[in-house]
Amino acid sequence: MKSNPKNEVLTLSFHESALLKAIETSEMSSVVFIRDYIQLVFENDKETVILTAFTLPTVLIKNELFNKQVVGYCDALCSLINQAVKKALVEEGIAISLLFENEELVKISLREEDYKGTEAAMFSSVDGISVW
Numbered sequence: 001m002k003s004n005p006k007n008e009v010l011t012l013s014f015h016e017s018a019l020l021k022a023i024e025t026s027e028m029s030s031v032v033f034i035r036d037y038i039q040l041v042f043e044n045d046k047e048t049v050i051l052t053a054f055t056l057p058t059v060l061i062k063n064e065l066f067n068k069q070v071v072g073y074c075d076a077l078c079s080l081i082n083q084a085v086k087k088a089l090v091e092e093g094i095a096i097s098l099l100f101e102n103e104e105l106v107k108i109s110l111r112e113e114d115y116k117g118t119e120a121a122m123f124s125s126v127d128g129i130s131v132w
Contacts, residue, residue: 055120
């Protein structure tokens with residue numbers, strides 16, 4: 001597991017990107033709102049995987065952008081429950097992006113200026129844990 005002090009650039013390894021691929025084709029089964037962070041829970045035939053967003057994600061639904069300051073943000077995230085992820089990408093120092101089958105998009109910023117703590121996100125599955 002890697003930490004990300006604000007004065008250090010975190011390099012994502014191929015192994016961590018490969019772990020995130022476990023989300024692809026999985027359906028989002030729940031959204032958990034916990035004080036100042038969110039957990040996106042995904043299920044497939046083999047396992048349940050969790051993407052914890054310490055930097056709150058933005059959501060693009062039908063060309064409308066939602067963030068935590070926009071009315072309907074929670075509803076936008078919850079509307080993705082039962083939707084399958086088509087593609088999961090990590091753009092170094094930019095964002096973790098989840099494209100859903102209906103072309104809706106969730107992005108977790110990996111820009112240093114958006115971090116609320118030492119980590120932006122954590123992914124956990126039976127194969128391991130990745131921290132950005």
